[in-house]
Structure formats: C-alpha cells, structure tokens
Amino acid sequence: MTRATALHLAGSLAVTAGSHRLWSHRAYKATWQLKLILMIFQTISFQGSIYRWCRDHRVHHKYTDTDADPHNSRRGAFYSHIGWLMVKRHPQYVEKLKLIDMSDLKNDPLLKFQIRYYFPLLFSLCFLLPTIIPWYFWNETLQNAWFICVCFRYIFTFQVTCLVNSWAHIWGTQPYDTRSSGRETFFTSALTFGEGWHNFHHTFPWDYRASELSGLLVNPTMMLLKLFAKIGWAYDLKKVSVEVIKKRINRTGDGSHPTAIWSWGDYEQSDDNKSSVKIEYKKQRRLQQ
Template sequence: MAKSSEVEDNATLNSEIIPKKIDKENRSQTISVYDQIRPKNEGSFMSTVREWEKMAGFKTPIVWINTIAISLAHALVLVSVYFLIIDGRYYPKWQTIVFQCLSIVLTTFGIGAGAHRLWSHRAYKAKLPLQIILVIGYTMAGMNDLYQWVRDHRVHHKFSETSADPHDANRGFFFAHVGWLMTKKHPDVIREGKQVDMSDIDNNPLIQFHLNKIMPRENWVVSFFVLGEGWHNYHHTFPWDYKAAELAFPFNGTTNLLDLFAKIGWAYELRVAPPSLIEKVAKTKGDLSYHKE
C-alpha cells in the first residue's frame, strides 16, 4: 500500500512540471517541457522534424533510433507470420520450435521473476545459481540494462500515473505500453530517478558483472508473452508479493516456476500477502470480485 509520503509526492506530481521562465530583453518567456530536453545542434532536417513533433503534440522528443528499432522488430514478426502461416512455403524444424518456446519461457522468467519480483521489489531471496539463470534470461530478452529497468520500475511504483511515472498511463494506452520506450524521459522522471535508492543493485556483484561485461545500453526488444506479469491492480496493491498476482496456476507461469525453484531451495523467503489482508482490501477498496484460492 502507498505510504503517506508517497501519496503526497503523487499529489505534487499530478500536474506537469512547472515551466521555467526566463527574462530576455525585458520579456517574460516560457520554456515548454519539450524544449527543456530537446536535443541541440541536430541540423536543419532534424530541427524540422522536432518542430513537427511539437505541432503533433508530443510532450517529449522522439528517440528515433529506438522508434525505428522497435518498429522493425514488429515488422519482422509480421513478415515471419506471413511466411510461416499464410505463404506456407517455409516451416521451421521442430528443434527450432522447441528452442523458441524455451527461449520465451527463459526470457520472460528472467524479466518477471528476476528484474521485477526479485530485484525491483525484493519479494523473495534467491541463491546464486538461480540469480545466474535470471540474469541470463533477462539478458536474452534484449531489454535495457538491469539497473535502468529496476530504477524505472521503482520510480513507476512511487509516482504511478504522474508526470514522474516513466510510462505514465495518463499519456495514453500506447505510450504506457510502448511509446515511453520511443521518447525521451520527462524531466520529472529523470529527477526522481536520481533520488531512488539503488544501493542494493550497486552492491550486487552479479548485476555489476551484467552491467559492465554483458549488457549493452539502449538495446530494446518488446516482449509479447509475460507469464503472469499482467495483474496490474493486484501488483500495485501488494508490490512485495512474489506472485505479483491474486491467482497462480494456470495464468501465472513465473510464479509456477518460482515455486519449483523454491522446492529445491534455490528461491526462499517468498513473501506473500496474507489472504485475510487481500480479502480486507478487496472488500474496502476493490470491485467485490475477490477470489479465494
């Protein structure tokens, strides 16, 4: 549940960042959020593009390298679907299909159980062998480095649906899911990201190895299958619950895998919201659709 200090922070950040004012030749002029973080000295062509972005209503400048890379990734998926399903002339070997399925499970497990539940929320503890598996899975997913993922997610929870939220839902469905990867961060996001406590990540040797030796920055790939990461409301109510969801099987593959590793002792001290607390919150603040396991 949100602490009172977090509620106050949210209230403060519900409005856009206060525009800076400058005085030039005795005239008061307002600098927009867009212009505050607009790249400088990009040349005449990009200056024209930036003016178009402003007229189109973008709050922050587009990062075109990310936008092109993400668009191409989705285009390749559509092309692959065409050749595999519609055209029918190309069909992968069964070994390729098995490898792909295992890769999907490993990468989503690395994101959900690793970056999200273990390192962002510390919802459970993991021994080194499991941490290595999680780092490998996360790295294979091709996302940003772990430090940035954890930092942005902690800021997202503290300032959810405000201008300091990296994927602020108030800026629309597309922005909240994909668009935030295609634009520069709002100044509020940058400011609060510098304040969030990341000492546990800084002091984790495995993550530091991942950051310094393995993971390149700005390497974006969108994941379609999330293995139990979609229970947004429950997770925001109980972010420390390792399940990240009210229900487990069959809709929470990451939880099922964590339970498996818990049985062999590689995952332990799994934190869970007590059923009595869930029921109490559901009755007082929920939509009366509480499900008992």
C-alpha cells in the same frame, strides 16, 4: 520455431522472476546459482541491464501515472506501450529518480558484472549464439536462425512485456484498489506468465506471487519460483495474508472480486468488520429525541 519458443519462455521468465519479482521488488531471495541463471536469460531478453530495468520499475511503482512514471498510462495506450521509449524522459522522472533507493542493486556483484560487460554479453547471448547454435547443431539455415530465433523472438518477447505497461494499466478490473490504475486481465496474464494480475501487484508489490491465483496457465512465474524454493535456490518468499487481502478488497476494491462483500451481513463479512461499523441515527435514539 521450437527453439525460438524456448528462448522466449526462458527470456520472459527471467524478466518476470528476476528483474521484476526478485531484483525490483525483493519479493524473495535467491542463491547465486539462480541469480546467475536469471541474469543470463534476462540478458537474452534484450530489455537493458537489470539495474536500469529495476530503476525504471521502482519509479513506476512509486509515482504511478504521474509525469515521473516513465510509462505513464494517462498519456495513452501507445505512449505507455512503447512510445515512452521513443521520446526524451520527462524532467519529473529525472527529478524523482534521485529519490529512489538503488543501493541494494548498486552493490550486487552480479549486476555490476552485467553492467560492465553488457554489450559483449548481449551480443553473444542474444544475437550470436541463438543464430550459430541452431545452424551448427540442428542444420537450420542461417537465415531461419537469425530471423526466427533472434528477430521474431525478440520482437515477440518485447511486445508481450510492454503489454504490462499499457494493457494492464488501461483495461481490466480493479478488485483490490480502485486508486491504482493497475488492472486484472487474463489476456495479459496468459501472455506474460502471470504479470497481468496488475491490480493485485500494485496493491501488494512485494508479494512473490503477484496474484492470488496460481496454476501453470495463469501464473507460471509463481509455479517456477515454488519449484526453485523446493530445491532451496529461492527462499524467504513473501506473501500477503488472506485477511489483509480481504480487508483491502472491501475497503478499496471495485466490487469485482468474487469474495467482495456485496451487502451488510454477507457471509464473508467478519465479526471484526461488523463491530468496527458506526451506525448513525439509530431508531431508538431518534424516538427518544
């Protein structure tokens, strides 16, 4: 079980830090060593090639909750969770896919290598080695190694990732932008290593933190990236400013953010915000008329 948990951690983090924040959103840059590690563990997670994963994810962000969105949450929780993988893609998705720029990933030699050797890599890294290694080195039975380290681990990692497409688009708060169906939930964040702060993420998709929150429990992916940044393997980490976040909260948020301005004169209201307000029907002017 410990080995299955370790593989789940590594596979999930490679999806969140690699497929998602690095390759889909270009939220930071990475050296070849980090890219290689992420590619290996992303293959172990068995969620398709990085290229395909990112292509779907870019369409999802660009056309959220339309027919072009591969896991359109307006079609229900089951569809957005896993149902979308069981049916033919919507013609709108096929149409809009052509508009998504994938040139950066198309020319990445590591991703080209993964696509070219995807099936041998998948077979050895995701199925063969996790069965053979525990059996040979740690005296596990072949049955235990196969069912726990491969089958159970894969199903669990996959289901947890799917929660970001379903739960994180249906239930939770929208403190940054009510126009985005992305929601903030502790439940999905804790399970997905920080990917459940989805309203923030859809509002600022290029922020490497994918949330304002940090800490091992709420955003382990961010902590991992900080660790890699310290040794120089992750660099140029992009982060939105506090000022921009505050403005956005007050302009388009649902008021659930702890720093949301609840009324005129709130201590969080900046002078800039105050001076930009237009006041109509001023008392003095009305008396003069």
